[in-house]
Amino acid sequence: MSLERWHRVQQFLFHEARLLDERRLQEWLALYAEDAEYWVPYAWEQKSPKDHVSLFYETVTLLRMRVDRLERELSPLDSPPSRVNHYLSNLTVDEHGTELEARAYLLFAEYRREEQRWFAGRASWRLRPQGESFLIGAKRVDLLNADQDSGHLRFAVPF
């Protein structure tokens, strides 16, 4: 892995984070392949989304519905809109055939309705090279407290 390629992956992931943070959600969706999966497991080291519940397990179609709701601001859930920041660090990139696997630590800050929440986790992406850029084939975020027994208040903006 050349430094240049690692750098290109890093810049791409920073770009993805920025699109979410700036609420440019259609541009964010466009980074995903049509067959992509967005997965936030419920269990620690969860093996499969098929036989166990997940916090998010969404196809691009479901992400489109989520984004539609956020953009039209008709849902009481996210009005006024929450503000979020995605922080990425500890990035490593490995090659798997024609795809790349990027792994990073993720900090997520969210401010809504007089309250700031923080989540920490490990994120990974399957990336398909597309010219100088990439398409996201899969994204997975494992939150450190995904399965806490007291549960979670609702999530609006994806991790």
Add this chain to the structure above:
Amino acid sequence: MREEYGREAFSELVGRGRVHRRFYTDPAVFAEEQARIFRRVWLWLGHESQLKRPGDFFTARLAGERVIVARHADGAIHAFHNRCTHRGAEVCLAAAGNARSFVCPYHAWTYRTDGSLASVPLEQGYGAEFRGRMAGLRLEPVARVASYRGFLFGSHAAEGDDLETYLGPEVRAAFDNLVERAPEGEVELAGGKTVQRYRGNWKLQLENSIDLLHPRILHRSAIDAADRVDHGGGPPSIEWDIVKSNGLTLREWDGMRIAAMPRGHCWMAGFLTKAIDENPLQARYRKIMVERHGGKLASEILAFNRHNTIVYPNLFVNSRVAQIRVLQPVSVDCTEQHGYIFRLKGAPDEMFEASVRMVNTNNSPSSIVTSDDHEIFERIQRSLAGGRHEWVDLSRGLEEEEAAVGTNELPMRNQHRAWAQYME
């Protein structure tokens, strides 16, 4: 706070077609509810499939108290408080597992899986009096434990209706049907659980689950998103169907069957879209059911068309999709909703996967449906704290209770009448 209420005053919070805002906001009311309702009734603990072998155990919450439910060496199921009789430490931190005994991490008092005390270290350090009663020491048992068709319930009250009487025939029918929908007549709790927390009173969710006027209105943004979304050429997913099924017209919602039963229980008819009932997977499943039971019985089982059967005060049973939800009230303004799935033995594996995806859609904290409900509960909770209006209106259909359908608020009033009886 307590002396503000006389013995009659709690029930005065429930009026004719209305409830006082303190019903949702007053910590003194919450404390009394715990004592007079939650510590008196039968509450769901878990399922026998979590206790397959001797020594299998799981931990659960019963009216806010931490308990262990375990299968003892002789096969009997016991439930006891997770609190060492010595100095009070929790003896078990795992959510579930298999154990020969429970050993307190503080001083190694050791208990058998029926809760009885097996040993203490340096026993001779205690006097004859202690050693005399040691054989009788045990982790404090839950007053009553009972099973209905594998569904385990506990009660902190030593006396009262037995479980079958408490549930009544219409609630039992929901459990019966959930089990009968398994081709092999057996279900298994599987797939983990979801936990949604909201900062509102527990009764707001109880009312909402039988409120048929709200889905089309409150969930409009999700229904609209489903209407507009591009499926990318493929068939709609189960998740899409679930969201879309809220989009009946107000007239259609108003025409649905509802029923209010004794003790505050109620149910509503099913409303899932045809797409969920009529697809190749369902057709395969129906064939298995017909082969197993014959056409007549299979049709009877599958014709049982209910959505939520709501068991007062905190349990939602959905036979059609083999799911249940439980409310765990934390404080007057904080509630957890736990969602569970059952695997139908003998049914295609893909049906379980579909159930998992349904629960993700409706009962994950990321749900684009129920997150709007919880948002509303929080807005209610905040606004009820102040202002001059003391009463909340629940009078819809008050004059038409005999023939109640659809958007009649009878089932909510029925819940609150049960509340007033417990609190009297």
